[in-house]
Amino acid sequence: MIHHMVRCLIALALSALAVTASAGDRIEVLWLGQSATRITSLEGKVILIDPYLTKNPKTPAKWKNLDELGKVDLILITHAHGDHLGDAPEIARKLKVPMVAPPGLSQSLQALGILSPELMPRMNKGGTIMPLGDKIRITMVRAEHSSELVWKNPASGKDEVHVGGEPVGFIIELENGFRIYHMGDTGLFGDMKLIGEHYRPDLILIPIGGHFVMNPADAAYATSNWLKPRHAIPIHYGTNPALKGTPTEYVSALGKTSVKVHALQPGDAINF
Secondary structure (H helix, E strand, O other): OHHHHHHHHHHHHHHHHHHHHOOOOOOEEEEOOOOOEEEEOOOOOEEEEOOOOOOOOOOOHHHHOHHHHOOOOEEEOOOOOHHHHOOHHHHHHHHOOOEEOOOEHHHHHHHOOOOOHHHOOOOOOOOEEOOOOOOOEEEEEEOOOOOOEEEEOOOOOOEEEEOOEOOEEEEEEOOOOOEEEEOOOOOOOOHHHHHHHHHOOOEEEEEOOOOOOOOHHHHHHHHHHHHOOOEEEEEOOOOOOOOOOOHHHHHHHHOOOOOEEOOOOOOOEEEO
């Protein structure tokens, strides 16, 4: 058991070294804690996913200043919960950037006057859009979670619960065919096997914290048996006491594998 844990720690250390070693490559994935991710494509297109930043206890202070994000070309939201919707409406309004979200959540944000229809292109699960040109494909896929929108009514000062649509994940295919699967928040579901076989993701951003999402053992099962990526970045852990799963436990549950696990710290970027 001790030897196995040592191997796990070595694997995590090697993944951290890869952040520096791959600095000359051009696809950049920046993780900012929880599910917040910024992807910069080969041609410099910037995709921001679930930007829960200013209130995220794990986001480094630098990134709580939204101006540090720089150029953003597209925002993707996996579901309505505050630790995923986060600062997205403010960023979309400020930069006049389109925001893609689950149907239902889009309509609620428009009806409440939070975002204009012009900033909310419509799509649904199974659909593929190319808002950044014909070289980048965004496909919305299923997730197994919930998606309530809690909104504080400025007139009453009270929280209201509105339709948030159904939770989703995204398959992002970049200019060279490299496919990233951002899983959002999800438990295990059998169609992960279909997603793995059909979309063949090169990189998965996979929740491991447990309690609200997959725990490390469930995440490892999905990784090894259904998704079979070349790379994995664990996300959605450590931001509150309930999210107890750790990258070390995930690596341990994976056992002997060809999957390269990159256990990033919030604020770390890795290139592919």
